[in-house]
Amino acid sequence: MSTTADAPATTVQRSVVPALIAAMRPYQWPKNVIVFAALIFTTGDAWQPRDLDSLWPLLWRTCALFGLWSLAASATYLLNDVRDRENDRLHPRKARRPIASGEVSVGLALAVAAVLTAVALPLTFLLDTTAALILAGYSALMVAYSFGLKTVAILDIIILTGGVVARAAAGATAIDVDISPWLYVCSSFAALFFATSKRWAEYRQLGPEAARHRPALEGYSGDVLGQMLTITAGGALLSYALYTIESARVPTNGSMALTLPFVAFGLFRYLLLLNGERKTDAPDRILFTDPQLLLAVAGFVITALAVLASN
Missing domain, CATH: 1.20.120 (Four Helix Bundle (Hemerythrin (Met), subunit A))
Structure with a gap:
């Protein structure tokens, strides 16, 4: 019987919740700080007058977008790791990832990814329609990336770059400023x-x-x-x-x-x-x-x- 779904013998098993959190890659959430770029590097109009009453609405909207984008990104990481689990087992470091090692099941990972997306996208629509459309486009592109585009040299790098630019654009639209x-x-x-x-x-x-x-x-x-x-x-x-x-x-x-x-x-x-x-x-x-x-x-x-x- 195949043992590909079993964890490698060298893996130290964790309980499912810590393993699931690790699979969501919270250490990569700082990538999403690019959504704050529009708040900092924008036209002077967003900073005038420079008082807290003017700044706080922009700040909380950007903070909310950061959190929602982090949830959506975690959903793409879970899907990507499900797709890559066989190849990850051949990698000296990635073999210890929760899905590749068997700590998190494929079914659980996909279910959590669906829930994270179902939470992030509607809430982003409440925040700003254009920002939500950008996030939805990013999520769709990352699904396509996981299902095959990542195998195309150069295009794989261009897609990852597009994700960063999308974050900057979403940050601008969320606070309604030109960038x-x-x-x-x-x-x-x-x-x-x-x-x-x-x-x-x-x-x-x-x-x-x-x-x-x-x-x-x-x-x-x-x-x-x-x-x-x-x-x-x-x-x-x-x-x-x-x-x-x-x-x-x-x-x-x-x-x-x-x-x-x-x-x-x-x-x-x-x-x-x-x-x-x-x-x-x-x-x-x-x-x-x-x-x-x-x-x-x-x-x-x-x-x-x-x-x-x-x-």
């Missing part, structure tokens, strides 16, 4: 960089077995991924530098460029870790757990808010 085209450019290059770095890390870690775990990796080579990483890293840094100076939505005195050192440090620190002591870690775990990167993010946010508040 700078520069922000779309910056978020696109940043997302391309991180998506490429994820594929590059997987390719290096798995070597000749990479395509068995992720079929799209058969369409890449180490040299191509390295070139893509260099191009997207340079594009991300350059586009943000131009944004801080050229965008009509930031202070005209160029003071937003004060945030550039934090962006540069974070980018280079990430590349250093990806090529060094944490080269076997998933890129998103590096991003959300390295103290120096977290300090760079905090410094960026504080500096950006200070610049916007003083102009």
Whole structure:
């Protein structure tokens, strides 16, 4: 009898609730902070007058969107892990994922994914119709991604990038503000960089077995991924530098460029870790757990808010 649904012998079994929460990947929820970008980098109209009565409605709507997007994203993670469970069992780290290891059953994962989606989408419609349509489109695209689009080289990275841009767009529509085209450019290059770095890390870690775990990796080579990483890293840094100076939505005195050192440090620190002591870690775990990167993010946010508040 087949034992593919059984947990590997090395897996330490947890009770179903902690395992289910782990399968929802709450550690990836910080990705959804991009919905706050429109609140920070928008036209001056959203900040005038700068009093709490004007700010709180925008803030609570964005916070609500962050929570709802996190629920919808968790639903896509559950579906994706159900689809990938066989390949994940071949991966040295992903074999310990709750669904691949058998801690969470396929039926339970799919049921919870359906519930999360059924909660997130209607509530987002109550918040803002356009934001809900964007979230629904994202969810549909991620279903298509899980069911086959993820196997197409380059397209898999483009889809992941689209998810980041969708978050930025939803954040803007939820608070009914225009968003700078520069922000779309910056978020696109940043997302391309991180998506490429994820594929590059997987390719290096798995070597000749990479395509068995992720079929799209058969369409890449180490040299191509390295070139893509260099191009997207340079594009991300350059586009943000131009944004801080050229965008009509930031202070005209160029003071937003004060945030550039934090962006540069974070980018280079990430590349250093990806090529060094944490080269076997998933890129998103590096991003959300390295103290120096977290300090760079905090410094960026504080500096950006200070610049916007003083102009």
